[in-house]
Amino acid sequence: MKFAEEGNINDLESRVVYTGICCYCGACGGFCTEYIRYENQLPTTDEKCFELHGACFDFCPRTFLPILEMEKAVLGGVRSDKDLGYYTEIISAKATDAAIHEQGQDGGVVTALLTYLMDKGEIDAACISKNSETEKWKPEPFVATSKEDILAGAGSNYEQCPTIIGVANAIADGHENIAMVGLPCHVQAMRKIQLSDYFDVHGDKVKYVIGLLCTETFDRDLLLAKLAELGVKIEDVKKFDIGEGKFKIFTDGGQIDEKIAAMKSCMREGCKVCYDFAAELSDVSVGSIGAESGWNTVIIRNETGKKLIEDAKKAGAIETKEMADDKVELVRKLASRKKSGNLKNIMESAGALKLLNLLIDPSEMNLLI
Ligand SMILES: Cc1cc2nc3c(=O)[nH]c(=O)nc-3n(C[C@H](O)[C@H](O)[C@H](O)COP(=O)(O)OP(=O)(O)OC[C@H]3O[C@@H](n4cnc5c(N)ncnc54)[C@H](O)[C@@H]3O)c2cc1C
Known part of the structure; x- marks a missing residue:
């Protein structure tokens, strides 16, 4: 692939993880189970590998595209x-x-x-x-x-x-x-x-x-907080949907709508x-x-x-x-x-x-x- 850059896990961490742009797609850890695991929906390592050029950096959509x-x-x-x-x-x-x-x-x-x-x-x-x-x-x-x-x-x-x-x-x-x-x-x-x-x-x-x-x-914690604010328990949700400018929550008790603009506060940082x-x-x-x-x-x-x-x-x-x-x-x-x-x-x-x-x-x- 033209315009490829080289980097390793340290570069991935400094450029993607610590800058808040990781999208948690699973590409880095999926193909490197030896070193990378996910914690709080972010890749992390207990021990670093010594590769100068890693697949983790190469595959990540946020390093270079x-x-x-x-x-x-x-x-x-x-x-x-x-x-x-x-x-x-x-x-x-x-x-x-x-x-x-x-x-x-x-x-x-x-x-x-x-x-x-x-x-x-x-x-x-x-x-x-x-x-x-x-x-x-x-x-x-x-x-x-x-x-x-x-x-x-x-x-x-x-x-x-x-x-x-x-x-x-x-x-x-x-x-x-x-x-x-x-x-x-x-x-x-x-x-x-x-x-x-x-x-x-x-x-x-x-x-x-x-x-x-x-x-x-949506970030899970922020979404759960939003549901609590709307008086909805996640256990009761049958379906979520987005349409007509609304975030729609379907439960056995009926449908609750929130303006999609109000859901921006729940957006994952990396999005x-x-x-x-x-x-x-x-x-x-x-x-x-x-x-x-x-x-x-x-x-x-x-x-x-x-x-x-x-x-x-x-x-x-x-x-x-x-x-x-x-x-x-x-x-x-x-x-x-x-x-x-x-x-x-x-x-x-x-x-x-x-x-x-x-x-x-x-x-x-x-x-x-
Ligand atoms: C996070 C998200 C945001 C979306 N935003 C928009 C939007 O702004 N505008 C728009 O028009 N459509 C959006 N969609 C797409 C829409 O919700 C439907 O997925 C799409 O219309 C396909 O419908 P379907 O009936 O064919 O899906 P289905 O036949 O129900 O199939 C959906 C497929 O998506 C997979 N899936 C569900 N959730 C996820 C997820 N989080 N990550 C990866 N795969 C998943 C399921 O496993 C399933 O295979 C979004 C979907 C998601 C998951």
């Missing part, structure tokens, strides 16, 4: 859409199977695609997130190997899950054909793993990368510098914004994604329809809102930039160019 080079390598083209990245088509879709549609967060497309791939024998594992059996609503990486497993992970959990640990486990367990579902940070990590010139951890076994549109994830809404390096990205209730917005980015959607449709696993331009514009608007806000955060934390001999504050760039 040559996004346009990666886009070219993975998708075969460069974006003309700065908000949504490179894509070939945006459509609407939903699962046709009633049980999948019922259990899915929106249209159930992600679950339908995974079960279709597994039924057809195209994959032998799906790396997804599943809620913990011991801690209510705590997302955990999960390697699904059956339709029942995939269904057990359906639905959205708005906390961060170190999904890449599941990918590392699936590879270590000998799975040969893997699909993974992830947020933009997971997808970036997965592509860095696949494109690494230095470390081959068999990332090529991941044949399908399904991205989820994402504005942010504040994320410059990707639409999981721009996926084969296919799936979300809800812009779609009718019970449907998904689907962004097809490359041949793998196109074939997957076409084949799943032909097999009757999903139903699709066109998406009107004004609805696509809604997706773009939300992406733009995330990006412009977070770019400001990135610039503020970057400080003065050196461009050859010029030293310039990014916020004053427009005065010169």
Whole structure:
């Protein structure tokens, strides 16, 4: 991969962990179980390894991210859409199977695609997130190997899950054909793993990368505090959802809404510098914004994604329809809102930039160019 930098665990700690930009994707610890473990959702070590160049640094989406080079390598083209990245088509879709549609967060497309791939024998594992059996609503990486497993992970959990640990486990367990579902940070990590010139951890076994549109994830402690403030016990929550500018909490006792703007205070620190809404390096990205209730917005980015959607449709696993331009514009608007806000955060934390001999504050760039 062009523009790769070299670094080790010390560099990862000083540049990513101590600066508060770690996204807890699981890429560093997933592939280095010898030295790295996670504590309070951050990588930590009891003993340092002596490598000058480590896979932990190489795979992390927050150390360096040559996004346009990666886009070219993975998708075969460069974006003309700065908000949504490179894509070939945006459509609407939903699962046709009633049980999948019922259990899915929106249209159930992600679950339908995974079960279709597994039924057809195209994959032998799906790396997804599943809620913990011991801690209510705590997302955990999960390697699904059956339709029942995939269904057990359906639905959205708005906390961060170190999904890449599941990918590392699936590879270590000998799975040969893997699909993974992830947020933009997971997808970036997965592509860095696949494109690494230095470390081959068999990332090529991941044949399908399904991205989820994402504005942010919530910090567990802050979310629990918010629920307490709203008078909700996490044990009583049946579903969380985001839509119409609201964070919706469904319990047996009814629905409680909080303005999404009021949820900003619960955002994970590391999400504040994320410059990707639409999981721009996926084969296919799936979300809800812009779609009718019970449907998904689907962004097809490359041949793998196109074939997957076409084949799943032909097999009757999903139903699709066109998406009107004004609805696509809604997706773009939300992406733009995330990006412009977070770019400001990135610039503020970057400080003065050196461009050859010029030293310039990014916020004053427009005065010169
Ligand atoms: C943190 C988060 C933020 C999101 N923000 C937006 C947004 O701003 N706008 C928008 O349009 N859509 C957003 N989405 C996507 C949306 O919630 C649905 O996941 C998407 O529409 C797919 O719907 P579905 O019915 O096909 O999903 P399903 O068929 O229910 O499948 C969802 C899949 O996502 C996996 N998953 C659930 N939670 C996580 C997690 N935390 N990390 C990794 N994988 C997970 C599940 O294991 C499952 O495989 C977000 C999702 C998440 C998890």
